[in-house]
Amino acid sequence: MQDNQLQPHYIGHRSRLRQKVLDHQLDSFADYELLELLLFTAIPRRDVKPIAKKLLNQFGGLSNLINTDKDKLLLIEGxxxxxxxxxxxxxxLLNRVLKQKIVNNNIIGCWSDLLDYLKSTMGSLKIEQFKVLFLNKKNILIADELMSVGTIDQAAVYPREIIKRALFHEAGAIILTHNHPSGSPTPSKSDLELTKKIVEVCSAVSISVHDHVIIAGGEYYSFKSNLLL
Structure with missing residues (x-):
């Protein structure tokens, strides 16, 4: 019997997938095949196609999977x-690539890149996070800081702390952003009240609030676009 007849079928499969990568055929890959490539190095001697398909099925796609906590991932057999x-x-790597598209650029001029970055970093989070993007007078990003984790309300996010950080960075403007794990980007009453309070406090020290963007999965809600700012 020849040696190749003794080899598991997935050995040849791995070689073929790797060759397709080297031949620049990645755009022809199904999502599960891309996951197989990541699984190859993690699980050297096993057919990983069923695991890749189970991961996608369990977590509902690549976006959710890539943001899943390791404790949940480790519950999957294999x-x-x-x-x-x-x-x-x-x-x-993905988040850094997306962030590099907005760093050192006028945020207003690369708004779609900013939305891509926010969706990637916040869209699949299971807990609400409130972040502030601090901009200089040319609307170039100075800092991107997490201000609060958990349910967003005026008790959790302190407008004066935002002012303190804005003055520290010598920011001329800010963009507020937080995520809705519920899946709907529509602002709550608390979101509206908090935004109004932050705008009032910032106005007192001549800091502009350009927008408040709520991220929910691949969707977003802009206060400015909806004439709330």
């Missing part, structure tokens, strides 16, 4: 910490 490491590296 998944190990090596795969979690690979996935988190991919996530960080």
């Amino acid at each position: 998944i190990n910490k090596n795969f979690c490491t690979n996935l988190y590296v991919v996530r960080e």
